[in-house]
Amino acid sequence: MQIEICYLCIIKLLVLKKVYLDNNATTPCDPRVVEAMLPYFYEHPGNAASRSHPFGWEAEDAVDIARQQIAELIGADEKEIIFTSGATEADNLALKGVFEMYSRKGNHIITATTEHKAVLDSCKKLEKLGAEITYLEVGSDGRVDLATLEAAIRPTTIVLSIMWANNETGVIQPIKEIGDICAKHGILFMSDATQAVGKIPVNPRENGVHLMAFSAHKMYGPKGVGALYVSRKDPRVKVTAQMDGGGHERGMRSGTLNVPGIVGFGKAAEIARLEMAKDAERVSKMRDRLELGLKNALEEVYINGNREHRMPHVTNMSFKHVEGEGLMMTFNQNIALSSGSACTSASLEPSYVLVALGLGDDLAHSSLRFSLGRFNTEEDVDFAIKSITEGVNHMRNLSPIWEMYKDGVDLNSIQWEAH
Ligand SMILES: *Cc1c(COP(=O)(O)O)cnc(C)c1O
DSSP, X not given: OOOOOOHHHHHHHHHOOOEEOBTTTOOOOOHHHHHHHGGGTTTSOOOTTOOSSHHHHHHXXXXXXXXXXXXXXXXXXXXXXXXXXXXXXXXXXXHHHHHHHTXXXXXXXXXXXXXXXXXXXXXXXXXXXXXXEEEEOBOTTSOBOHHHHHHTOOTTEEEEXXXXXOTTTOBBOOHHHHHHHHHHHTOEEEEEOTTTBTTXXXXXXXXXXXXXXXXXXXXXXXXXXXXXXXXXXXXXXXXXXXXXXXXXXXXXXXXXXXHHHHHHHHHHXXXXXXXXXXXXXXXXXXXXXXXXXXXXXXXXXXEOSOSSSBOTTEEEEEETTSOHHHHHHTTTTTEEOEESEEEETTEEEEOHHHHHTTOOHHHHHTEEEEEOOTTOOHHHHHHHHHHHHHHHHHHHHTOHHHHHHHXXXXXXXXXXXXX
């Protein structure tokens, strides 16, 4: 067989600058994490549940160390860490496990419309099994209203699930205040903290959080491993296992532990604990530089979501009268990021998170999510400002709507005709 080599493609690959600004989708694995993991593929192949030989003991010891590193990052006891395959599984285990375990107390769950699909779809499934769900709306800044939240609590409420920080906007919820309300009413507080752990200080106990989901690959660890924090005292929380088998993880999650993955997760947690403050400062400066650069270069640019209570590495911006997916095509060979449109089946739907903030379909479709990370540089940011400015100008120059806007036509007064 003859393999044709496309020299042009190779040259393109070599010289094309590629900038990764999609760290909320997943982060690169830190090389120090990879190095820590490697011995656990071949040199130490044991199953952490094999109690009868040194290979098993070595694996168990490695898992214990990782559990400690992760517990230390979030101020928990290591017995409160249940390993899972990721945050999706942890969200499922928390909600479905609590619903099953506490069914005698009630069947009502409170969550918000801007939660991750792993939470929303778990709630939808539970509705079919007899749960009653309240989906709280959020304000235009993306935060839940505490009075509305408290008013939604019923005698049958068992758990409230509100994420720590949103994956699309970076908006941080008033976690401590929500924790106080849950404590006052004696209900469980579950939080999906996948976007917050490892990037800002997160301590479930100090904030009244009883169950908390997070994931290694959002904090410079490997994909396919995550954890559910389950409070062991005041209150001692139990969840019904959703996976039946060998009774691993104190009976809450059966399945052979992903030893290399867990070792990497632990190393990522240790690095985060030591370097989080420095990383956050550096990354937030780059984020501010990006926002300022784009706002200075372009008209009609909007930042979505609360700007004060926001993750340091995220900005979600709308470029009015520019369609985000089309805009991305002007630079997506060079810059990786996400738009405010989601492909559901054949159509392009505006992001449900941005719609929940009250953005019209047009502003939601014209948005881009930039999520910076540990491995980005100022050079990356300047390259993004330049490419996106060019892309927006290009799209607007082709757009009759932009022309009308520039001519001072009131676009709301136009009756659009559907074809
Ligand atoms: C990425 C993400 C998840 C899913 O995590 P996985 O480990 O990929 O399953 C859940 N919640 C939030 C907020 C996320 O950002």
